[in-house]
Amino acid sequence: MAKEILDKIRDTRPGFADAQAGTAETLRNQARQGCFKNAHRTFQQGIQCVQLNSVNTLYSIQDSVMIIHAPYGCSACASRGIINLDVKKHHIGDTSDISSHLMSTALGEKEVILGGEKRLEDTARQAIDRYHPKILFIVSSCASAIIGDDIDAVAERLQAEFPEQVFVPVHCEGFKSRNHATGYDLALSAIHNYIIKDAKPEKKKGLINLFATHSLSMKDQEEMKRLLKLIGLEVRILPYFATYEELLEIPAAEYNVSVCQIFGDEYMEFLHQKYGTPYTVSCMPIGIKSTDFWLRSIAKLCGKEKEAEEVIAKERAAVQEEIAVIRKKTEGLTACITAGTGRGLAAATIIEDYGIKLLCIHTPYYEESYVDAFERLEEHHGSEYIINVADMQPFEQINLLKKLKPDLFIGMANWASRLGIPTTHILDGKRPTFGYRGVLYLGRKLEDALDNNNFNRKLKDYTELPFRDEWYDEDAFKYIEFPEV
């Protein structure tokens, strides 16, 4: 079957880097002058798997089974998705049984030597027998791709045998790309190639697709819907908990918008080319500046600028007083941030709301299309903050933290907390972090981390840091080979 969208990887986007470091000004100047290049890490601790993001994008789709064609280990993180599903269903008051399921083909030595296609077909038959799903996602892995299992051919054979079901192969083996956000694109392309195909539904007035990642809490989804409703827009958040019928309607939307600059941008461009659907890519609505920017960009797209300005003024006014109270404690402090690109940039605007200065941001990727967003941070944080482009390199992170000695660390704090620094995070799959109300929730979290730092102080006193002392005297970027500029 001819694919509507061919698999693309994000590594080839202009100015892509997953290994770089420097001040905001240095990287910005290089990018603007067209001489920014990716560097090379001669040692790295880890890298996130592409497959995981494809799994995360698809696992909540209703009436589906996801078959992970892989050894058991590749499903370890995916199994967490099922817990998330339970939590999210609870939050929306849905007490029905889970209608999406994960299965693994559990490839072993025998399948790796002799091929795993038969195991995959048997697993699909079991899935249909047990759950009678409408959609079966077949997700590849490093092992199944290396041994050359043809998941497209398996899907075609199964499709002929089970015409009531829809089989969706997703080529998202972990090594496919150095940019794990590629996994999002591959998942959205697979939805289009195998479910929507070349359908051309009538445009539906008032239908707006909001493409969003799995990591959002239900509270954050509700907050986005609430803010957009205030300016007169109703959105359908996708592909979260989407039904088969809702997926079919994706091309019928009047507008496409997204939750951040990383998710759905490639797919929205495709929808624009094929169906003429206008779209906008902005940022994650965390922190006042980012929420303003997100809301204004959607309002501009849909002709609701006036309504947006009224909502912004009202919503801002409602939180100013409490922000000012918290700010008395936080003004003038310094912070380092580690997070995914969209959330990290947004985190840098939330600390701005509380008068905190950014010393360093660890972001998995840098590319030309993010330069403006990093530059906007310079208005408050100056141009000297360090950008460490690092997808999961905590050895660089802890070295920098020890040298920079921030008052606060925002991110996954497993090691940072052993330095005794107050730590917190903004990746909250259960509570509200988005919009103007989220600014207050996160402000209270920052305040709480600063007021209650005993646990981290005890960790500092009674645990050891993960590396020998010598490492902390070294240049944090010792293992990055920088290209000649």
Ligand code: SF4
């Ligand atoms: S698909 Fe590859 S990178 Fe991903 S978990 Fe499996 S082995 Fe690891």
